[in-house]
Amino acid sequence: MPPRFLPGLDLARALHTDAVAPLMAAYLPHTPYSAALVGPGSEVLGLDTERSTDHDWGPRLHLFLSDARDRARVRELLADRLPDRVRGWPTRFVPATGDPGVRLLDHAGSPEGRHGVDVADLGAWCGTWLGFDPARGVTTADWLATPAQRLASVVGGAVFHDPVGDLARLRRRLTWYPDDVWRYVLACQWRRVAQEEPFVGRCAEAGDDLGARVVAAGVVRDLMRLALLLGRRYPPYAKWLGSAFARLPGSGGIAPLLSRAVRADTGALARACSLLAERQNDTGLAAPLDTRPRPFHSRPYPVLDADRFTRALLDRVRDPDLRGRPPVGTVDQFTDHSDVLTAPSVFRALGGSDLGQDPKP
Known part of the structure; x- marks a missing residue:
């Protein structure tokens, strides 16, 4: 035994x-x-x-x-x-x-x-x-x-x-990122949300229920990582992301919304985005913005328009190594490939590269 x-x-x-x-x-x-x-x-x-x-x-x-x-x-x-x-x-x-x-x-x-x-x-x-x-x-x-x-x-x-x-x-x-790196990382995480938040409603409107849920699940994953970053917690890899999120103080108010959001509930998704936007405002890292959902152009599903938070955060970045850098983030914000993230020689080469940054004069 x-x-x-x-x-x-x-x-x-x-x-x-x-x-x-x-x-x-x-x-x-x-x-x-x-x-x-x-x-x-x-x-x-x-x-x-x-x-x-x-x-x-x-x-x-x-x-x-x-x-x-x-x-x-x-x-x-x-x-x-x-x-x-x-x-x-x-x-x-x-x-x-x-x-x-x-x-x-x-x-x-x-x-x-x-x-x-x-x-x-x-x-x-x-x-x-x-x-x-x-x-x-x-x-x-x-x-x-x-x-x-x-x-x-x-x-x-x-x-x-x-x-x-x-x-x-x-x-x-290594306890946590310096403030300018934190701003940049948050900005890049909001950018990931912004890129796909309108697609959930559009897929559903087109009758693609499976596609809507697939897109919604990806946005929910990004919101869970965003919540951890706002709470000064390093997001773990996929197996433990949900467990780490559940341990995050204040996650209980967002978790039910995210559970509905993965079923392509655009209202719940927009509300979860708004709650995290309020936390973003509370950090003081950027100018506070309106957190209320709004229509996506003239379409009948709500979004946060998350890219507003990307721009507000990047406006406050002063680190010369970050200003002008494309908003792609840390190495695990632009790839989740295990063969990259478990090989220091690979993730160092990718994550520390200029990635198209404008050359300094």
Whole structure:
């Protein structure tokens, strides 16, 4: 019978408290390190469930050490002395047969089992995960080139030991976008809404019920991401978008409207847009605008005319790296292709490019 389920963050904390910290204290007492669970995994966002335990889940931890010799000593210590179990869960993993790259918990205690403690240099780990090292500063291009899911996975999770504070300082730098980047990102999200909000009513009017619902679902997805951005939350990728939105303070007033909107209810869609427009006005990031729905030209379905909010936000942007830049946004605002958003070399190349920006004199 499997052990009682523990959320992955609690299990990671137990791995450090019950196993790793005592080993470090006993064998390497003067070795400075930080311990955390960050990076990939639903547990980093606090969204894992018992279903998550079937693959790539278990007692995991990151240990960050700046000295290469210390890292080697810690790896040797963990390989030799890490306990086989913590809170009843195996501490080692084995590759899944026929499923490359996937790991399963080693319940059988096979010789091939390897523990889930990643020992790394913090800057090097950031380079691999984010494509840059925030300790050296975060440029406008860095913000644009980094998928929100990756940022969420660094500022999320939990830190269990950080006496020097290097990890805490790095996480603070990534807590949220600078105001001008925030303005730009919001402007680009409103632009996405503006591009398709009139199509829901037009498809329905043409008798295309399925098409209307497909378009409506896309706009609703963009509104959910917009709500998270307005609430200073990095939107996660599709699997967890609804869960993250449901946890957002104030989402309860919008969720019923969005549930109706995906059924091509143009009135509910327009009302949801208006409520988010009110939140936009409340941020003070741009001049306040009228949030009431209005007809789309002479057609009998309401829209917000969301592009007004795009223009108002861009008018307040002063960052020279953003002024004149096309309103396409961060890399995950103009593509949701997983092979792009999971490959730092690719998302850095796309997200940090000029994308047709007017050349500076």
